Amino acid sequence: xxxxxxxxxxxxxxxxxxxxxxxxxxxxxxxxxxxxxxxxxxxxxxxxxxxxxxxxxxxxxxxxxxxxxxxxxxxxxxxxxxxxxxxxxxxxxxxxxxxxxxxxxxxxxxxxxxxxxxxxxxxxxxxxxxxxxxxxxxxxxxxxxxxxxxxxxxxxxxxxxxxxxxxxxxxxxxxxxxxxxxxxxxxxxxxxxxxxxxxxxxxxxxxxxxxxx
Numbered sequence: 001x002x003x004x005x006x007x008x009x010x011x012x013x014x015x016x017x018x019x020x021x022x023x024x025x026x027x028x029x030x031x032x033x034x035x036x037x038x039x040x041x042x043x044x045x046x047x048x049x050x051x052x053x054x055x056x057x058x059x060x061x062x063x064x065x066x067x068x069x070x071x072x073x074x075x076x077x078x079x080x081x082x083x084x085x086x087x088x089x090x091x092x093x094x095x096x097x098x099x100x101x102x103x104x105x106x107x108x109x110x111x112x113x114x115x116x117x118x119x120x121x122x123x124x125x126x127x128x129x130x131x132x133x134x135x136x137x138x139x140x141x142x143x144x145x146x147x148x149x150x151x152x153x154x155x156x157x158x159x160x161x162x163x164x165x166x167x168x169x170x171x172x173x174x175x176x177x178x179x180x181x182x183x184x185x186x187x188x189x190x191x192x193x194x195x196x197x198x199x200x201x202x203x204x205x206x207x208x209x210x211x212x213x
Contacts, residue, residue, distance in 0.1 A: 001075060002026065002041040003082075004033035009206035010199055011038040011079035011089045012114075013072060013104070015097030017177070018056045020049040024177055028094075035196060036203075038082050040075040044068060044100070060096060065103075072104040088202050090131070092195075093118055095174055105129055112202060114195055117144045117173055123155035132162040134198050136191045138171030138184070166194055 002021075012032060016025040021043040029041040044063060050056035072091070079089045090112035093101030098118020103125065105113035112131040117138065126133075133156070137145045145167065156163045168175065168187035175184040176191060 001043065001078065002029065003078060004029050004039040004041065005082070006033055006036045006038035008036040008038075008203045009083070009087050010203045011040070011083055011087060012199075013075040013079065013089070013091050013101070013110070014039055014041045015072075015091065015093035015100045015104075016042070016044070017094050017174070018050070018053070018060055018096040020045045020056070020059070022049055025094075025097075031192075032092075032199075035199070037199060038079060040078050042071050042075050044071060068100055069104060069107055072100070073108055076108055076110065088112065088131075088206055090114065090202070092116075094176060102126075102133065105131075105133070112198075114198065116176055116191065117141055119144055119147050119152075123151050124159070126152070126155050126161050127159040129159075129161045132164065134164045134195070135166070136176075136194075137165065137167045138173060138175045138182075138187065139167055139169050140172040140182075142173075144173060164198075166191060 014029050029039045032039045045059055050059055076089060088111040091101035091105050091110050092114040094116040095118055098115040099120045102113050102115045102118060103120045106125040106128040114134045116136045137148055171184040171187040172182040174180050174182050176188040177183055
C-alpha cells in the first residue's frame with residue numbers, strides 16, 4: 001500500500017480502476033494529500049498493471065470479496081493508526097474502485113464514501129452504510145447511471161441512507177480520467193471541486209467537535 005500523509009482530520013482509502021494502481025491513481029492520491037488529507041492507496045492487483053481490458057477483466061475476476069475486504073480493512077487500520085478515533089475515515093474510488101469503495105463502506109467501519117461511477121452487486125448492502133455517500137455520474141454512461149437510478153437510489157431510500165448525487169451532462173463513463181476517450185474536462189473539474197467541498201465539510205465537522213470537547 002502507498003501511504004500519503006496529511007494533517008487534517010479526514011483520511012481516505014483510495015481504490016484504483018480496473019487497469020490497476022497506475023500513474024493516474026497515484027496522481028489522485030497525491031492531489032488529496034496536497035490538500036492535507038491522509039491517503040492510503042491500495043493495490044488490489046499486487047503490483048500488476050493490465051495491458052488491455054481483457055487482461056484487466058481477468059485479473060479483476062480473480063479477486064474474491066474476502067481478499068478485497070481484507071485489504072480494505074488493513075487500509076482502515078492504517079488510517080486509524082495515523083489518526084486515532086478522533087477523525088473520520090472514508091473510501092473513494094473510480095469505476096471498479098468506486099464500486100469497491102462503496103461495498104467497503106457498507107461492510108466495514110468507514111464513515112463516508114465518495115464513488116465516481118462505480119457499481120456494486122447487492123445494493124441492499126447499503127443498509128450497512130454508517131455515513132453519507134457522494135456519487136458522481138455522467139448522463140452518457142449507459143451502464144452505471146441507469147443502475148444508480150433504477151437500483152441504488154431505491155435501495156438507499158428503503159434503508160433510509162444519505163446520498164448526494166451529481167450528474168454531469170455530456171459525460172460518459174470514466175469522465176474524470178485524463179487521456180481517456182471519454183474524458184470530460186469540465187465535468188472532471190466540477191466533480192473534483194465538489195469532492196474537495198465534501199471533504200472540507202467533513203474536516204470542519206471533526207474540528208468543531210474537537211473544539212467543543
